[in-house]
Amino acid sequence: MKITLTVWRQSGPNARGGFETHHVDDVSPDMSFLELFDILNEALIADGKEPIAFDHDCREGICGSCSMMINGRAHGPERGTATCQLHMRKFQDGAHITVEPWRAAAFPIIKDLCVDRTAFDRIIEAGGYISAPTGSAPDGNLILVPKAVSDTAMDAAACIGCGACVAACPNGAAQLFTAAKVQHLNLLPQGQPERWERVVNMVTEMERWFGSCTLHGECEVACPKDISIDFIALMNRDFIKAQFKQRRLTGQHA
Amino acid sequence: MTEFNLDAHIPDGPLAEKWDHHKFSVKLVNPSNRRKFRVIVVGSGLAGASAAATLGELGFEVTMITFHDTPRRAHSIAAQGGINAAKNYRNDGDSIYRLFYDTVKGGDFRSREANVHRLAQVSVNIIDQCVAQGVPFAREYGGLLDNRSFGGAQVSRTFYARGQTGQQLLLGAYQALLRQIHLGTVTLYRRTEMLDVVINDGRAVGVVTRDLITGDVVSHAGHAVVLATGGYGNVFYLSTNAKNSNASAIWRAHRRGALMANPCFTQIHPTCIPASDDFQSKLTLMSESLRNDGRIWVPREFGDQRSPDQIPEGERDYFLERRYPAFGNLVPRDVASRAAKREVDAERGVGPLKNGVYLDLSEAINRLGRDVIEERYGNLIQMYERITGEDPYRVPMRIYPAVHYAMGGLWVDYNLQTTVPGLYALGEANFSDHGANRLGASALMQGLADGYFVLPATIGDYLAPLLGTDPLPTNHQAFLDAEAEVSERVGALLGVNGSHSVDYFHRELGKVLWENCGMARSRETLEKALTEIPTLRDEFHKDVRVLGDGESLNQSLEKAGRVEDFLEFGELLCRDALHREESCGGHFRLEHQTEDGEALRDDEHFAYAAAWEYTGDNARPALHKEPLEFESVHLAQRSYK
């Protein structure tokens, strides 16, 4: 296969960026999208040009490092697929592909296609945990968790923190990421004691960095882990309830 | 060569009581004094994140360093299968002792009894801890925790969260860590790579790091340094490890005096998707559980070109079932891997590159129905299909062994301290608990045991006497020297301006190692590797091309440093393999096999951990031995016939 790649290059956080076009021949359909960049980079190095910087690590869709806007779609055209799991057989021979970094105020570009997603950690820091100091835990089977609950919590917990939801959202909102974490913990019995504070703190932190949700649903389509926007509704519900709750009396239940 | 007293500090007393005794006898730091101690933790995988979070909870001042942009991306995130714990929730005869025994036996009797027993003991607390953190382990309909079984064990003791156990456990630890960051006990340095350990007066006093965005070389001082930097499997270039996993931290520590133990013990995992071309950048693991229902075969005919459905039953060779009638397709990883290699070497491999064997689900689909198979393996099958473009419901999957895990690592004593006082190693970075072969679902257990329970209990022993001392100031000569060395190294790499990319050298090194020190090794191949690697290293220093500068993000430069270390480490790996004149676990020497081709251990001469000392560039490393004594288990030859 022959592929024409138009890639965003930007030498540093405050530098001006621009597109650069390269032709890559001998692309095998079995190659992953990142391997396409590997061979392009090898060619660039051979030419004495600096290779394109892009984040990646696991290359199997779980670490959440890879982050490319491919032809106007976060992680490319395939649903439920991270950039590293996208294979070239999904493209036509001779295709022209445009690649950009994630764009959001909270995700400043570091270089080329690498962005800084630290803001996600801030949201987790604000309350995305259960306070359970090591050693203080009761037996794992002491608290029963209905299977349906743990399955739903797992659906939410599958988020890999890639930021595609923000990248895809026309509003630059991080609702899907935040909702996934809030609901993973808020659904479980272990998460109840901190439930209301958690949602308020995490949402507050989220809104310092990101946009709001108009329910465009782009995030759900871009999400490599198929996380449902239903979780956003559940987060909204918890947030609204938390505003009206007499927290001292309602430690236990929804 | 220094005289080392390789004292593992194993506590006295009966096996089952050692850990409790030890916890009582180690020195403790008073809660109000803990904030006066600064501990540097390098690496944010399961081991590092859990250790940093726990030390932070205890009140120590923790500095956390990771080259990732967020701790959650550490390689541990990729673990699929599960985590073992001796809970005996199934009432199937499991016990702490059984988990201990299985692990020692699975490790082919090359691990330290006391450590393994402690691991089995705390495994129980790990599950409790993770559940309390909100890890969504799989549940039964009644709301209780579910279990599955894994290779090498006859009981069901593996806890799992879909196919994403590592992810969920790491997120639990990461969240605990971020909570501590929020509370101010842990300070996180992201996109920061540790490039050297600083030693003063024989003690570890800090590290030198390079900020990957600005290129700043900076020192961090602490009372103790903890390395939880993962395994070195990527020395083979192609492996199931994440692309950025590397050996630099442990290798630099080794160069500063920490002994490296058993580097030749590398685990090859039998069920990975074979490479499809030269551009292949990494290999993907398919969970071992597929072997429960998949039958492994190759065509009987050499070079059979027919597509698998054209090959009649009689012309297929189910070689595992044939050779190991008792265990069949479920023999342990090392045995299955070697058997597959034998077929491929005999040119009976399948697939476009003839580099795989079939793993065929069709019989199970016919027997159980497609729905059952889909429920059991749906996401694996989907992953396979995505990567290969083939549909396993119709065409058998192709698999081949690949490098997966490093049992070897920095030598540590019972306290997880290396031979350098104040320098600790946790998780896959140390050599401690898996001997010559690791059982499935035991790495996650070990990482979390080390981080949550062992290190926090033992580090006080080293710290307590240091009360009243401050960390060495970072303008101390020891730091300045180390910083200068690091800067010089970085400058040197940028200055070569040769003709080959870093990846080129990494790939070449990988080929040398895989061919000569991979699934099967011999004196001849190892000696070959030992001449080829130094040549390649020289070539690297003369001919590598690293473009760009050292003052901004430069991924080639990052890789160059890591590959430079791999080029040194790879040699030690081969040297260790050469010296170990036996076959055990992941280390298979062609010279040492039984008549029917099984591994032949030599307990009389090699029942020890080989700990290597660095003696200088291009100088031969010195070997030290920690004899392994087996008081509770009886050394037996493994047989899976």
Add this chain to the structure above:
Amino acid sequence: MTRLDGVPSTEDQNEDADAADRLLRSTGAPVPGQRQVPFPLQFWRSAIGKKWAMAVSGIVLLTYVLAHMIGNLKVFLGKNEINTYAAWLRTLGEPALPRTVLLWGLRTGLTAAFVIHIVAAVQLTRMNRRARPERYQSKRDYASANYASRTMRWTGIIVALFVIFHLADLTWGVANPHFVRGDPYDNLFYSFQRVPVAIFYIIANIALAFHIFHGAWSMFQSLGVNNPRYNRWKRYFATGFAGLIMVGNVSMPLLITTGVVSR
């Protein structure tokens, strides 16, 4: 031990922590500030609170639009019907309340709903702009965001402009030379005799239908109403509501101006 004061996590830590924060500094991401305020304001400050307010005001507006349409459709039943209805509106609440008091109450509520809805919309739009100051430089390929959802701001503005004109036209009469107070029937017919006005009515009501098509669906999400069992009914509801309003409201200018229905 969660801190509720909302202080950014690293600003008050030791110096090293600030050093750790350098990444954001060097990449230029702003660290937004934030202050603490009392409850209802705090809720309003949050985007989710604003969306909640939009949804609640949206429900008020939806109810009004529906009721208003039903009332207006009486125009097809003849002058008497609609004028009686208009007069009845003014006597609503009598004799418990004096004449037009309830009507004014409703008008106040309606105005409040409009104001809240619009203020929230403006503030959220600005927030969203801030969240992505630099747009994508290549073409986006939307997979889920539909025309209606992406044009909420524009359809909203069209509706707002329409309402202003509409009031001038039929309530205050300033935009209607033939205006006769208390005779909506004639006023309407006069108004729609002007083709541009009729066209504007039609366009505005189509815009309103688009607005409702997305709004009446998304408000459930904003309110946190979600149950996988009933979720698809939300879509049916919004589509039905939007369709109903469009057909009802467009029919009046369309049929009257084209003369299908005449006095």
